[in-house]
Each structure stands twice: as C-alpha cells, then as structure tokens.
Amino acid sequence: xxxxxxxxxxxxxxxxxxxxxxxxxxxxxxxxxxxxxxxxxxxxxxxxxxxxxxxxxxxxxxxxxxxxxxxxxxxxxxxxxxxxxxxxxxxxxxxxxxxxxxxxxxxxxxxxxxxxxxxxxxxxxxxxxxxxxxxxxxxxxxxxxxxxxxxxxxxxxxxxxxxxxxxxxxxxxxxxxxxxxxxxxxxxxxxxxxxxxxxxxxxxxxxxxxxxxxxxxxxxxxxxxxxxxxxxxxxxxxxxxxxxxxxxxxxxxxxxxxxxxxxxxxxxxxxxxxxxxxxxxxxxxxxxxxxxxxxxxxxxxxxxxxxxxxxxxxxxxxxxxxxxxxxxxxxxxxxxxxxxxxxxxxxxxxxxxxxxxxxxxxxxxxxxxxxxxxxxxxxxxxxxxxxxxxxxxxx
Amino acid sequence: xxxxxxxxxxxxxxxxxxxxxxxxxxxxxxxxxxxxxxxxxxxxxxxxxxxxxxxxxxxxxxxxxxxxxxxxxxxxxxxxxxxxxxxxxxxxxxxxxxxxxxxxxxxxxxxxxxxxxxxxxxxxxx
Numbered sequence: 149x150x151x152x153x154x155x156x157x158x159x160x161x162x163x164x165x166x167x168x169x170x171x172x173x174x175x176x177x178x179x180x181x182x183x184x185x186x187x188x189x190x191x192x193x194x195x196x197x198x199x200x201x202x203x204x205x206x207x208x209x210x211x212x213x214x215x216x217x218x219x220x221x222x223x224x225x226x227x228x229x230x231x232x233x234x235x236x237x238x239x240x241x242x243x244x245x246x247x248x249x250x251x252x253x254x255x256x257x258x259x260x261x262x263x264x265x266x267x268x269x270x271x272x273x274x275x276x277x278x279x280x281x282x283x284x285x286x287x288x289x290x291x292x293x294x295x296x297x298x299x300x301x302x303x304x305x306x307x308x309x310x311x312x313x314x315x316x317x318x319x320x321x322x323x324x325x326x327x328x329x330x331x332x333x334x335x336x337x338x339x340x341x342x343x344x345x346x347x348x349x350x351x352x353x354x355x356x357x358x359x360x361x362x363x364x365x366x367x368x369x370x371x372x373x374x375x376x377x378x379x380x381x382x383x384x385x386x387x388x389x390x391x392x393x394x395x396x397x398x399x400x401x402x403x404x405x406x407x408x409x410x411x412x413x414x415x416x417x418x419x420x421x422x423x424x425x426x427x428x429x430x431x432x433x434x435x436x437x438x439x440x441x442x443x444x445x446x447x448x449x450x451x452x453x454x455x456x457x458x459x460x461x462x463x464x465x466x467x468x469x470x471x472x473x474x475x476x477x478x479x480x481x482x483x484x485x486x487x488x489x490x491x492x493x494x495x496x497x498x499x500x501x502x503x504x505x506x507x508x509x510x511x512x513x514x515x516x517x518x519x520x521x522x523x524x525x526x527x528x529x530x531x532x533x534x535x536x537x538x539x540x541x542x543x
Numbered sequence: 544x545x546x547x548x549x550x551x552x553x554x555x556x557x558x559x560x561x562x563x564x565x566x567x568x569x570x571x572x573x574x575x576x577x578x579x580x581x582x583x584x585x586x587x588x589x590x591x592x593x594x595x596x597x598x599x600x601x602x603x604x605x606x607x608x609x610x611x612x613x614x615x616x617x618x619x620x621x622x623x624x625x626x627x628x629x630x631x632x633x634x635x636x637x638x639x640x641x642x643x644x645x646x647x648x649x650x651x652x653x654x655x656x657x658x659x660x661x662x663x664x665x666x667x668x669x
Contacts, residue, residue: 181585182621185651273655315629316652343659351544352626354619361622498585 151453157221163201164228164244171197172232172240181498184234184359186241194243195270205245205268209253212268214245219394220456223401227449230405233501236508237360239402249274249321250394251337251387255378263319263339275320277340277365278388279310288332288385293367295324295336302326302338302377304370307350310362315349318342322367323384330382337384339376346370356507392516396469397459399516400452400476404445406505407480410487411441413502418490428490437486444479451475467535470522477512478519484509545630550575550611553599561614563590567623568614570595570602570641577631578602578609579641582624591616602641628653632660 153161175190176183186194198204207222208214217225229239245268252264252274266272283290293306304324314320319341327334340347346368353362379387415438418429428434455468484505488495495502513519529535546569551558568591570579579602583594591614602609617623628649631639638657642649649657 180621182619184621188651313652315625316655352622352629354617354622354626356619358619358621361625 151450153224157224160203160221161224161228163203164225165231167197167201168228168231168240172243175241176232176234179234181233181501181504182358184238184241186243191241191243194241195245198244203244207246208248208268212253212264214268218456219397219459220453223397223452223456226398226401227405227408227452230402231409233504234359235409236402236406236505236512237357239405245270249276250391251321251378254387255339256375258375259339259378266318272318273313273316275311275314275317276391277308277311277314277320277322279308281307281309281364288335291323291325291335293322293324294328295326295338295372298371300374302372302374304338304340304346304367304372306367308365308367310353311365312360312362314342314363314365315352320365321378323388324367326381326384332385333382335384335388336381337378337387338372339378340367340370340372344370344372355511357511358504358508393466393469394459396473396516397452397456399512400448400455400469400472403476403480403509403512404448404452406509407441407445407448407476407483410480410484410502410505411438411445413500414438414441414487414490417494434490437490441483441486444483448472448476448479464534467526467529470517470525473517474519474522474526477509480509480512481506544626545634546613546615546627548613548615550613553610553612558596558599558612559592561592561595562616563592564616565618565620566591566614566616567620567627568595568598568612569627569639570598570609571611571613572608573610575611577635577639579639580624580627580631582620584620625650625653629656632656636660 171194175186175194185191195204202215205213206215206217206225208216210216226239229244230236234241248264248267252260252267255264263272263274267274280290280292282292293304293308295302295304304322306324308322319339322338322340323335324338325334326336347370348366348368350364350366353364355362418434418438419427421428451468451472455465455472458465458468484502488502488506491500491502494500497503526535546567550571565583565585565587567580567582569577570581571577579598581594581598583591587594595612595614599609599612615623628638628642632653638649638653641647
C-alpha cells in the first residue's frame with residue numbers, strides 16, 4: 149500500500165483543514181455545546197464558499213455534477229472535516245454537500261428527477277429506512293415490514309427503528325419484504341414520500357448523540373406506486389448492503405479525525421498544565437497515554453486508507469472495511485477517554501468538546517454494523533481463505 | 544412524548560430554588576396553554592433555574608400573561624427540545640407564540656415541518 153499523497157490530495161487536505169479551523173470552528177463557538185446546525189445565513193455563506201472553491205458535492209459522481217472523488221481522497225477529507233465539536237455526526241455541518249442517498253443512482257430517470265437531483269441541490273432531504281425493531285445487524289432476516297402488490301401499487305405495513313433524519317425528511321428509502329420465502333432476494337427498496345397517508349414518524353429516540361437523532365417509523369397501508377421501486381423487485385438487499393459497506397470507510401475516517409483532534413488537545417494541555425511544580429507532559433504516565441493515543445490513531449488511519457485503496461482498486465474490500473471499522477471506532481473511544489483523563493475535570497465539562505465526542509463515539513461501535521458483526525465478517529473470510537495474513541505481492 | 548409534568552405556579556420565593564441543571568421547560572398561561580418551549584443548555588449560566596426565571600419575565604403579554612412553568616431535567620436537552628416543539632406542532636397546529644418571535648432559535652427540521660403543515664393539504668406528521 150502506498151500512502152504517498154498526490155499533489156491534488158495534499159492540496160485538498162490542506163484546504164479543508166484550513167477551512168475547518170478558520171470557518172467551521174469559529175462559527176461553532178457561537179452555538180450551544182450540543183448544537184447541531186449553523187444559523188441559516190452562516191450555513192448559506194459557507195456553502196457559497198465551498199461552491200466557489202469547487203469543493204461542494206465532491207463525492208458525487210461527475211455525471212451528476214459532483215467532483216467524483218475516489219474513496220481514498222474521500223477518507224482523507226472526512227478525517228479533516230470531522231475535527232470539530234459536532235464533527236462526528238455533522239462533519240462541517242454539511243457545507244461540503246454530500247452524496248445523497250447512493251441507491252438513487254440506480255433508480256429510474258423519473259425517480260432521479262423527483263428525488264435525487266433535488267437532494268443533491270439540498271432542496272429535498274431523504275432518510276434511509278432499513279433497521280427494524282426486530283434487529284438491524286441482520287437485515288435480511290430482520291426485515292418484517294411487508295410490501296404486498298395491490299394493482300399497480302404496493303401496500304406497505306410495518307415499522308422501522310433507528311432511522312436518522314426522518315422527522316425532517318421529504319421522502320425516504322424504505323426496505324420491505326416483498327417475498328417472505330426468498331430471504332435476501334425477497335427484499336425490495338421503495339421511495340416513500342413523507343406525506344403519503346399511513347406513514348408516521350412515531351417518535352424521536354433520545355440517544356447519546358446530540359445530532360442525527362434516530363426516529364421510529366410506522367407504515368400502515370401506505371400505498372406506494374410501482375414506479376417508486378428502486379432497482380429491481382427483490383434487489384433491495386444488495387442495494388442496501390453495497391451502501392453499508394462503502395459507508396464504513398468515511399465512517400471510520402471520521403473516527404480517526406475526532407481522535408486526532410482529541411490527541412492534539414491532550415498534547416497541548418499536557419504541556420501547559422502544571423501540577424506539583426512540573427507540566428503534565430513531564431510525567432511518564434501522561435507520556436505513555438499520548439504514545440498509546442498516537443499508536444491507536446496511526447493504526448486506525450492505516451487500516452482505513454488501506455480499505456479505501458482496496459475499494460478504489462475495484463477488488464473486494466469487505467474484509468478491509470470491517471477491520472478499519474472495528475479498529476477506528478474502538479481506538480477513537482480509547483483516545484478520547486485518555487484525552488479526558490489528561491484534562492481531568494475539564495475533560496468532562498461542556499466547556500470542551502471531549503465529553504460530546506466521548507458520548508457520540510460510543511455509538512460508533514454499534515452503528516453501521518457493530519464490532520461483533522464486523523469480526524464475524526472477518527472471521528468468515530479468514531476461515532474460507534478469502535482473506536490471508538500473508539503480505540500481498542501482487543499478481 | 545410530550546412534557547407530562549404538572550404545571551407549577553410562578554412563585555417568587557420558591558421558583559429561584561429550581562435545579563440549575565440542563566434540561567427542557569415550558570412556560571404557560573393561566574389556562575395551561577403553552578406560550579414557550581425552551582431548553583437550558585451548556586451555555587446556560589444557572590441551568591433551568593436561570594432560563595425559567597429569565598423567560599417568565601420575558602414571555603407572555605397582557606392578554607396571556609406567563610404564570611406557569613414545568614420542566615424536565617434532561618442531559619439530552621437538544622433532541623428533547625426538538626421533540627417538544629414537534630409535539631406542540633402536532634397538538635396545537637403550530638409553535639408556541641413566543642417561539643415564533645424574531646431571534647428565537649427554532650431548529651431547521653422544525654421549521655421544515657411548519658412549512659409542510661402550512662402547505663395546502665398539509666397534515667399532521669405524527
């Protein structure tokens with residue numbers, strides 16, 4: 149694996165890093181410590197800046213007007229964009245745009261016109277409705293929401309849980325079982341409009357994070373036209389799974405970014421805080437914590453970029469992504485924990501971002517597939533011979 | 544869920560003894576109509592105590608003076624704040640009057656819901 153950054157990557161990383169420090173962090177200081185959005189005027193101003201810099205919607209495919217960045221560069225930039233208080237779940241408050249719901253790239257032109265293009269312009273917001281009360285880690289079996297044909301329409305009945313952003317969404321992608329006997333091949337993806345009768349955002353679920361809160365949804369005889377099927381009938385699981393695997397790379401990079409920010413604070417504080425006549429940094433106990441932090445950060449970054457490069461190479465990258473996800477989420481928790489310990493009481497106060505990162509990073513070991521499921525995926529590939537410990541010498 | 548707490552009367556000798564913790568609160572008139580929904584966040588100098596005291600003095604008017612309050616200690620005050628505003632939208636068809644005053648922070652998601660509720664054929668979302 150070659151970790152030399154290209155000139156373009158170096159320029160992008162530097163530009164985004166400066167933007168976070170000069171624009172995002174000063175704007176964030178004005179918010180409540182649990183704040184999750186900028187004021188409309190500041191948000192609009194920053195979007196104008198990213199658009200003028202040619203950095204808006206960088207991860208969107210070029211055929212839809214985006215920058216078509218490769219996965220490795222996306223990972224590098226996600227590490228930078230997450231380095232502020234709200235950065236784990238609201239990196240740069242979305243002012244760099246986003247890729248929207250990737251499944252819509254596979255939809256019909258009619259659906260793209262109605263949902264994808266407005267999403268990419270920030271005019272419409274969608275949610276991703278996969279997990280259910282019966283489980284999120286094994287969606288193929290856990291999906292009990294049913295869709296039954298009724299003339300040219302489908303009737304949806306069931307519920308979803310842990311769905312972020314549904315209360316403010318205009319539409320959502322909802323995965324429902326269309327063939328109860330077909331297992332993974334019996335799931336279909338539908339676009340459901342928020343104002344379709346029978347659709348209800350039942351409640352907000354309050355969790356450790358201060359933004360992107362999950363909701364619970366119910367569907368009671370929601371009539372969805374056949375033209376709202378995304379991809380093939382029965383092809384929903386493959387659509388969902390591809391996005392879940394791919395998303396684990398920026399997800400991991402964001403954890404690395406927050407760990408980097410926590411480590412930077414820990415080093416700075418340990419050099420200035422004096423106890424018993426000496427700075428904290430002179431104590432071996434503190435030095436070792438800083439070194440363990442750095443080891444965790446570099447290991448996570450290496451694994452994340454290795455997964456990203458594998459994805460860019462076009463080879464299967466599920467194993468590498470699972471390893472990056474486990475290591476980056478667990479390591480970030482350890483780094484933030486040590487940074488809090490170094491800061492003492494200040495570390496757990498809302499004066500600093502550490503307490504928010506500490507809460508929010510805990511979710512990362514569960515979200516997008518828990519650590520145990522990632523280990524299960526890796527074990528399966530090791531035992532089947534699909535993954536090996538031997539160094540790759542190419543073919 | 545809505546804030547299912549009993550209203551408390553504003554009482555100058557006892558109200559200042561409210562907890563100085565993070566949380567959410569509602570200010571109401573004598574009939575129990577919600578006039579304002581707020582939160583005591585990480586920047587509140589005296590938490591719920593400071594926020595409620597300050598709001599009781601600011602919210603309401605001659606027609607509907609603020610006289611009651613209720614609160615909930617809650618560390619996840621921001622998501623609870625959103626939830627209470629959404630519940631009020633659904634129950635009353637709109638936000639409490641004092642939340643619509645210029646300069647009041649209303650999260651974007653709640654404003655989007657307001658726009659949808661006020662649209663032709665708009666309906667309650669919950």
